[in-house]
Amino acid sequence: MLQIAALRKSYGSTRALDGVSFEVKPGEIFGLLGPNGAGKTTTIRISLGIIEPDSGTVLFNGKELNAGMKDSLAYLPEERGLYRKSRVIDVLIYFGGLRSVPPIEAKKRAMHWLEKFELSGVANHKVDELSKGMQQKVQFISCLLHEPDLLILDEPFSGLDPVNQIVMKDMIREMKTKGKTIIFSTHQMEQAEKLCDEICLIDKGKVVLYGELGTIKRKYGDDTIHMEFEGDSSSLKSLAGIADMNLYENYAEVRIRDGMSRHEFLKQVVSLVDVTKFSVEEASLNSIFISAVNADKTGGGNVA
């Protein structure tokens, strides 16, 4: 669907992208992950032809992006908004028009989607009369009017309350069942973990982790210790036999070195803090994310 190869882009002396490559397969949900400032938005903007890369290629089904192909793409930018003073239905018809949908057809489709999201009552309202949640739904609808094959969503979950995060997640899932390809960027790992077939983790303009979510999780094993505790979390930094640890106030994910038994490890922990939960599972994506980013930073395992 989308092949990105060796993208490089610098802004002045800062290097935003340093050889980013990945491929998105048709019909999958692809997560573009990374901390703030990693280069996710730059990657997305280059993919859509909004800005030019210094070098590297972007191919859609083996071809370079051309004017006609733009009509089969959809893009939801980060920190998005709509024309505040215009009517909802007019804005939607305009956005359809931008992707070559004739006004009459755009209106029909817009009404269909508004109805589906129980918004048909506000079609003639001005955008700034709508609640934020409603505006976000309208924005999502604005991406669907031209029935795109590929949806690129930049931080679709940022700024959404928990209820609307679920609405957004359901919308993304529904698009997948309709055979659409979806790329979304996020730094919220829980969402990515629940949705993605494949992920690409970028940090400082470089790909640090890329592949199918299942494969990646298996690579990190199913022997990660998840523990909840009460007490001084900093005292756990002195634990021996740790390969990798992500430490929070009352929660930690740990992988122990070969040769250290869980039994021995737990004994150490119990002597330092009051353990309320101790389990062995596969690593969370959040933990993998932090480990990968930190490994990239220092060139080795680290304690968060």
Added chain:
Amino acid sequence: MSLKKALVVARWEFVEKVRTKTFIISLILMPVFIIVVSVVPSLLINKPSSTTINVGIIDKTGEIAPILDVNLLGKYKLPDGRPNYNVVVIPPGDSARTEANRMVLSNRLSSYIVVDTNIMSSRKFEYVSENVSNFKDISRLQSAVKDILVTNELQRNGIKPSIVKEVTRPVDLETVRLSKEGKEEKTQAGSGFILGYIFIIILAFFVVTSGQLLVRSVVEEKSNRIVEVLLSSMTADEIMTGKILGLSLLGLTQLAVWGAIAISFAGQLAAFITVPGSIWWEGVFFVLGFLFYSSIFVMAGAPVTTEQEAQQATTYVSMLLFLPIVLATMVAQNPSASYIKILSLIPLLTPTMMAFRIPIQTPDLWELIAGTLILIGSTYFCMIAAGRIFKIGILVYGKRPSLNDLVRWAMKKG
């Protein structure tokens, strides 16, 4: 470049802006403004007063006062037949002035004049009033006193009153404008000046309002990131073309409405303004000027992020438009002076200078053609530069680019 996408943008810009209150207000406000500025003052000055005005006179010669009454009375009447002026003679004396001042302050006199004994040699008299900007009354008194002096002097030299009367009759002047084609057109003096003024104001207003709308729509689209959606569905050139097209259409709508208003008022306007035959050149400079200034607004407006910066950017560009107004009197005095000709060929000034000069004295054909060519050339280059600046500028947030940055962007190809 696909015109189809540009037209989608043009349609949106037009329809959304036509509906705004700002547009509707400016649509009505401008003709009102023009009428107020150009027609109303002349109507008011020529409008006869409705009440008799009391004018005092302290006449130390004793020769002026008795005739002043007759002189003013005979000439100026109110519409209902009553005299326009009533002359109140104040006997000269030590307290005359104090007395007259008191009468003015208590509104029994609107003004008074003081004629000294040596008026024949000094050729001077005083006019005292709370308001000394009443040009109509002042000039009438001035000419009345002058007439009396001349009449008295002639009579003293033995010339018959009937001859004196004949000799001192006023002379009228009729202005005829000679067009480049050699056609004679009777016009009111100064009508070309007023028309030129109106053209500059309309062009400036037109450019500034659309320029502001353009900059504001770019700022809004930057702040809600719609600009990225636009850029992901078409090229920067298509967006810019669409915006300029839409706003031009908006401007044409405005002009059409104003034109209709002007035609419906044509009867009243014709008394003050005569439209010269070379008026169609005006249209050429209007269209080119609009496109040229639009591209400058695009350059100034694309990199700004906030409403406040937008305001500043548009103010600087607008100032360029009003420069010819500063030069207006100089142009009217001598429209074919060589420095005026040179100024008219500087692209930033060409549209307004030409728009102003055409109704006053149509410039030579070579000037019109040179101006047109220079403007076409500069518009072409500015549009290309504006397109490049727009492409980079609309993705710039926060830090305002320096002039150097703008030049660098403008030079950057692709």
